Amino acid sequence: MESLKTTTITQLEAPAATARPTAPPASAAVGLATILLVDSVDINRQLIKGILKFGPYRILEARQPNEAFQLLEQADVDLIIADLVMPEISNDMQGGLEFCRRVKANRRTRLVPILILTSVQGNNNVIASLESGADEFLIKPLQPAVFRTRIRTMLRSKRTLDSLEEAETIIFAMAETVEQRDKETGHHCQRLAALSVALGTALGLPEDDLLALYRGGYLHDIGKIAIPDSILFKRGVLNEEEWLVMRSHTLKGEAICRRMRSLAPVLPIIRNHHEKWDGSGYPDGLAGEQIPLLARILQLADIYDALTSRRSYKSAFSADEAVAMLQKEAAMNWRDPELVSVFVEMVRQPNFVAHSAALFAPDPAHSDLSSREAAELQTMRESLARMSREVLK
């Protein structure tokens, strides 16, 4: 039988006012899921620890929400078990709801699942807890077997989320490698993401489309990782065979990202960002509105950024020159004319990226995005605000 694997964080005998919780080093608990108990009643925490004592868990304890927030800053917590009653936050029965909202509002902790416990019956509490960000809700007295099963299930979901996040991190790292291979394009992906999202915002697209554009800025050319340097960096004109290889970066990129279900909205951008309005582009020869809108948006941003950036073979064009060239391409029926008009109008506004970043008011009631996507949206907002200061100044 396994030994007891719990770690008491608070000095339970010491006065609460002087006890500053400190998480033990994670190295002491490698492989254990970390659970944070938040309950002001000592006996309640002891009871839960008793139920979980043979599980592979590292248990942290907090008497009060402020202790819990300190521990969340210090440790990578996998699950929070909290009582609905938190008089330190609110004198009514709703303190736990505010606690959930604060955990979910923090970028570092918003993906940590929360199990709310209470002895107060009533569907209203269940609904209010779930709407405040709690992931599960149990009414005391606890059934130990049900409680343990619920904990295992929640931790399994958290592990899946973690591994998905790792996989996505790897894919984005690959995209970064592609960008770094070409020393001339510094910050191209960041600028592209900013320009695309700004245009998407100007068009009034929903948040999930903006998220796809943001990701597309980084991932659209990921297929170039499979293109040999001899072709990618060839000076001079590519022959027909080399062009075929070069063009395949769209399909190779799509193949790399296809296995990640969460990247599905980005696939049309990766595959179709080299189509042309008259149908003469690649890889599918799509024409007009057959070309996915997000791909058309990213394409304009891509062209504009390439024109306004300096390369070894050309100096940077001014914004006015780049606009004129885009309009010329629209007149040649290569680009979506209406989209070019909106884009031109947008880039002529001063500080338009900062303006678009400011338009993303957080919308906690938005139900279409997962908490993970909502976290990325927040990253996107911060990234855009930073880019508007540093990259596009």
Ligand SMILES: [Fe+2]
């Ligand atoms: Fe491309």
